[in-house]
Amino acid sequence: MSDATQTSGAPAAQPKASLLVADPRTRKRNAAEARFRAYGLAAIIASLLALVVLLFTIFSGGLGAFRQTYLTIPVTLDAALLDKSGNRDPEEIKKVLTLTYGKILDQSLQAAIEQNGIVIEGLTAKDVSNLISKEASARFRSHVLADPELIGQTIEEPVLVNGRVDGFYKGRVTMESAARDGNTSPAQLQLAEAFREKGMLATKWNWSFLTNPDASDQRPEAAGVGVAILGSLYMMLVVLFLAVPIGTAAAIYLEEFAPKNRLTDIIEVNISNLAAVPSIVFGILGLAAFINFAHLPQSAPIVGGLVLVLMTLPRIIIPARAALKSVPPSIRDAALGVGASRMQSVFHHVLPLATPGILTGVILGLAQALGETAPLLLIGMVAFVKNFPAAPPEGLFDPASALPVQVYNWTQRADPAFMERASGAIIVLLVFLLVMNLFAIFLRRKFERRW
Amino acid sequence: MNDMRILERAVQQNDIKISARKVQVYYGEKHALKDVDVDILDKNVTAFIGPSGCGKSTFLRCLNRMNDTIDISRVEGKITLDGEDIYDPRVDPVQLRARVGMVFQKPNPFPKSIYDNVAYGPRIHGMARNRAELDEIVEKSLRGAALWNEVKDRLSEPGTGLSGGQQQRLCIARAVATEPEVLLMDEPCSALDPIATSQVEDLIDQLRADYSVVIVTHSMQQAARVSQKTAFFHLGNLVEYGSTDDIFTRPQDPRTESYISGRIG
Numbered sequence: 072m073s074d075a076t077q078t079s080g081a082p083a084a085q086p087k088a089s090l091l092v093a094d095p096r097t098r099k100r101n102a103a104e105a106r107f108r109a110y111g112l113a114a115i116i117a118s119l120l121a122l123v124v125l126l127f128t129i130f131s132g133g134l135g136a137f138r139q140t141y142l143t144i145p146v147t148l149d150a151a152l153l154d155k156s157g158n159r160d161p162e163e164i165k166k167v168l169t170l171t172y173g174k175i176l177d178q179s180l181q182a183a184i185e186q187n188g189i190v191i192e193g194l195t196a197k198d199v200s201n202l203i204s205k206e207a208s209a210r211f212r213s214h215v216l217a218d219p220e221l222i223g224q225t226i227e228e229p230v231l232v233n234g235r236v237d238g239f240y241k242g243r244v245t246m247e248s249a250a251r252d253g254n255t256s257p258a259q260l261q262l263a264e265a266f267r268e269k270g271m272l273a274t275k276w277n278w279s280f281l282t283n284p285d286a287s288d289q290r291p292e293a294a295g296v297g298v299a300i301l302g303s304l305y306m307m308l309v310v311l312f313l314a315v316p317i318g319t320a321a322a323i324y325l326e327e328f329a330p331k332n333r334l335t336d337i338i339e340v341n342i343s344n345l346a347a348v349p350s351i352v353f354g355i356l357g358l359a360a361f362i363n364f365a366h367l368p369q370s371a372p373i374v375g376g377l378v379l380v381l382m383t384l385p386r387i388i389i390p391a392r393a394a395l396k397s398v399p400p401s402i403r404d405a406a407l408g409v410g411a412s413r414m415q416s417v418f419h420h421v422l423p424l425a426t427p428g429i430l431t432g433v434i435l436g437l438a439q440a441l442g443e444t445a446p447l448l449l450i451g452m453v454a455f456v457k458n459f460p461a462a463p464p465e466g467l468f469d470p471a472s473a474l475p476v477q478v479y480n481w482t483q484r485a486d487p488a489f490m491e492r493a494s495g496a497i498i499v500l501l502v503f504l505l506v507m508n509l510f511a512i513f514l515r516r517k518f519e520r521r522w
Numbered sequence: 523m524n525d526m527r528i529l530e531r532a533v534q535q536n537d538i539k540i541s542a543r544k545v546q547v548y549y550g551e552k553h554a555l556k557d558v559d560v561d562i563l564d565k566n567v568t569a570f571i572g573p574s575g576c577g578k579s580t581f582l583r584c585l586n587r588m589n590d591t592i593d594i595s596r597v598e599g600k601i602t603l604d605g606e607d608i609y610d611p612r613v614d615p616v617q618l619r620a621r622v623g624m625v626f627q628k629p630n631p632f633p634k635s636i637y638d639n640v641a642y643g644p645r646i647h648g649m650a651r652n653r654a655e656l657d658e659i660v661e662k663s664l665r666g667a668a669l670w671n672e673v674k675d676r677l678s679e680p681g682t683g684l685s686g687g688q689q690q691r692l693c694i695a696r697a698v699a700t701e702p703e704v705l706l707m708d709e710p711c712s713a714l715d716p717i718a719t720s721q722v723e724d725l726i727d728q729l730r731a732d733y734s735v736v737i738v739t740h741s742m743q744q745a746a747r748v749s750q751k752t753a754f755f756h757l758g759n760l761v762e763y764g765s766t767d768d769i770f771t772r773p774q775d776p777r778t779e780s781y782i783s784g785r786i787g
Contacts, residue, residue: 331593401630405693407591409643409700410620419642420632 129494129501136495139277139292140237141229142203142266146179148215150223159219172215173208176230189265191258198259204231206286206293232272234292234488236263240274243487280495284457285472285480291488294481296496298456302372302471303441303503305463309376310383310440315433317380318387322429325388326395327417346385353382354446362450369451370470372460378450379440386436394428395421427518434511438504444475452476474500537564539704539734540585545599547580547589554580558599558760560753562704567726567735569749569766571742573781576755578738582706585736586622587615603704620647623702627709629689631681631696636673639681639692640664643700659699667695668725687718694725698733705729707737711744723748742782746770754778 088094093101152171156163177200184199207230214228215221231237235255238244240263249255266272283295329335357378361367367374398421406416447453453476460469472480474496481493540562547555555577562568562585570578580589587608589595601608608618620643631639640660643649650656660677664670669691673684681692690710697705707726711719726748729735739745745752746766753763754775762769762778773779 399630401626401628402632403591404588404624404626405630405632405696406642407588407619408586408624408626409646409696410616410623411642411646412616415646419646424633 129497132491133494133496133498135241135243135491136280136498137277138241138274139279140232140240140263140272140274142180142232142263142272143227143229144176144179144183144271145225146175146211146228147225148222149175153215154219154222159222161216161219164216164219164222167212169208169212172212176203176208176211176228179228183266183271184262187265187269187271189262191261191265193256194258194262195256198256198262201255202232202236202259202262204233204290204292206290207231210293231292232263234290234486236260237274237292238488238491239263241491243491280492281499284459285455285477286457287455288484288486291484291486291492294489294492296474296477296499298459299472299474299477299496300499301460301466302375302452302456303474305372305460305467305471306376306379306473307437307441308463309373309467310379310437313376314380314383314387314436314440318384318433318436319391319429321384322388322391322395323417323422326392327421328413342385342388346389349445350382350443351445351449353378354449356381357446358449368468368470370454370456370472371468372471372473373467374450375447375452375473376467378446379443382443382446383436383440386439387432390432390435391425391429394425394432397428398424423518427515430514430518431511434507434514438507441503441507442475442500444473444479447473447476448479453480455480474503538562539564539604540736541602541605542581542584543600545581545584545597545601547577547584547598548596549592550594554595554758555584556758560760560763562734562736563751564703564734565730565732566751567730567737567749568751568753569745570736570738570753570755571740571745571781572755572761574740577758578753578755579708581755581760582708582736582738585704585706586619586624587613588619588624590615620700621702622704622706623697623700624706625690625693625697625708625710628713629686629693631684631689631692633680633682635678636664636681636684636692637677640695640699643696647700649700663695663699664692666698666729667691668721668728669695685718687714687721690714690718690722691725694722694729698729703734705733705735707735709738709740712740719744742770754781756781 150157152175153167154164180199180203211228211230233255235244235249235252236259239249239255239260244252244255244260246257246260249257249260263272279293280295281300282297283293284298286292286294325335325339357374361374361377362369367377402420402424403416406420407413411419452471452473454470454472456470456472458469460466460471478493478496478500481489481496538561540560542558542560542562545555545558546553558577558581560581570582572578583589584597584601585608589597597609603618603622607613632642634642637660640663641650641656644656644659650659661670661674664673669688672688673679673692681689684692690713694705694707694710710726711722714722723744726735726737730750737745737748749766751764752766752769754761754769754773754777756777762773762775764774768774769778770782773782
């Protein structure tokens with residue numbers, strides 16, 4: 072018996088380790104794994120933190136753009152000033168310039184101060200007239216032109232107050248900073264406060280940020296992203312109608328029909344390279360090809376769209392090819408086996424299965440194009456555009472701005488109120504991107520089929 | 523027992539359906555198939571057996587020109603279907619494949635309904651003038667594939683939701699729906715369990731009444747059970763071709779004998 076235990080030898084000589092105690096090797100491996108998990112977790116936390124900081128900065132700075140301070144005062148539309156002929160002929164009324172409307176507003180404001188018995192020490196005439204925005208008279212004029220019947224009546228007209236006063240209600244301007252500011256004064260802010268106590272001045276939701284065009288340096292309170300949204304939309308239309316069909320057709324041909332030879336290899340490599348070309352290079356290309364050579368108008372969405380099409384094409388082709396490639400070859404065999412032609416097998420079976428992948432690529436490509444700035448700077452879309460482009464297709468040739476360019480544009484300006492506008496435009500852009508990505512996810516879920 | 527089944531199933535007809543002469547297949551530089559001469563009879567089951575990589579599947583895919591889809595493959599020699607050269611430049615492989623149907627190793631139903639799976643071939647070939655005719659073809663094909671009773675109440679459910687054996691029978695139904703003359707089967711039972719295998723084998727035996735069936739198989743027992751003629755491939759050569767009975771009981775070539783007795787392969 073004891074012999075047997077002796078001879079069974081090797082394992083007995085080394086006493087078996089207990090399973091309840093981890094041996095050093097295992098401990099080392101476990102420690103390595105724990106460390107790796109910690110690194111991963113740290114990376115995730117770091118990136119989440121960065122995202123939170125980014126979003127917080129943008130939203131805290133930009134949400135103000137969606138609110139705007141208005142002063143509502145009674146305005147009497149004197150027919151003697153606005154419609155001298157008295158026949159309410161729109162052509163006649165148009166001859167009255169913005170200056171006259173400005174005067175009417177000034178007088179109404181003075182009257183409002185007196186009526187409400189507001190007395191503020193050190194309030195100058197300039198403080199009073201500057202309380203309302205320089206843009207207010209122009210808006211007042213277009214309001215009257217749109218509805219000539221108002222002439223002769225007294226209406227409650229909401230007018231924009233200037234950017235500093237607006238900033239006062241958004242925490243950007245304080246009494247201390249106003250004392251050092253040439254564009255406002257503590258007295259002006261006190262006047263605004265007095266109006267607010269009377270319920271005449273209020274900060275409200277600001278739709279006009281989304282609908283207004285850009286405004287000049289002096290009137291940030293009137294600036295909006297309307298033209299930029301429209302310009303971006305037009306460019307997306309161009310990309311949608313050119314890049315998507317061309318890109319998917321190219322992907323289908325290359326993946327399903329093209330012979331595999333040197334030429335197609337070269338094409339393939341070049342498509343991949345094209346996806347890596349810096350976008351500003353596409354801008355130079357667009358400038359040379361579309362504006363200098365083809366003489367298309369500058370700042371036009373058609374040119375921006377075409378440049379973005381060139382940029383987006385490889386970004387659509389590559390995922391579309393990957394999607395087609397991921398369809399199992401057995402499906403193609405099955406279709407060919409029952410006597411379907413190559414095209415039938417592709418269009419009846421392969422393409423429907425590849426659709427979610429292709430659509431995801433398309434939407435991500437569009438989203439990338441939507442956020443692209445650099446190439447647009449080179450083809451003149453950075454210009455100050457105040458007029459809305461016409462409806463497509465003519466509108467594609469009118470000057471327009473684009474959302475990311477508008478952001479770039481506003482961050483260049485001196486007035487801090489434009490910083491708020493820029494952050495607001497970024498929020499609009501982010502919302503568009505988010506919607507597009509959600510749409511991509513929705514499409515993928517809807518069309519996803521298993522085989 | 524196998525012997526008894528072989529005796530029961532003597533070769534009944536001798537019309538040559540497909541004839542291959544001096545067929546060579548190259549994959550790029552590789553000479554995959556050398557000098558294959560085979561006559562495949564109508565209304566018979568012909569089995570191709572041999573070890574992996576011996577060229578039996580390659581030869582099967584030559585018979586309906588599925589090798590055309592592989593860019594680097596090249597076929598030489600002459601293969602005729604009812605006396606017509608199928609590699610003639612005037613032949614459209616799409617038309618050929620409607621007459622020579624194929625069932626693959628792995629069940630590969632389309633990710634569509636059971637009905638649409640079977641109806642796809644008749645639809646693209648314009649075999650039905652209206653829905654009623656199409657319904658009839660689908661029912662007939664599913665009955666032919668011994669699947670009708672199992673799926674008749676759920677024709678609109680996806681074909682991919684069936685079990686493996688059912689999926690393979692669905693693929694057979696899909697293949698017979700286009701009313702081919704020849705049915706090629708590339709290891710149709712290799713992904714199936716024994717019960718599903720025996721169902722498919724029974725089905726193959728029934729299909730013999732209407733079609734010339736060519737089946738590639740790894741399993742010698744299966745070849746012995748279902749076929750009347752057997753061809754043994756080895757290293758790209760057709761070693762021996764004869765009635766299944768002869769191949770399994772009186773092999774002429776020593777290589778065939780070694781394979782059948784399990785010494786190589």
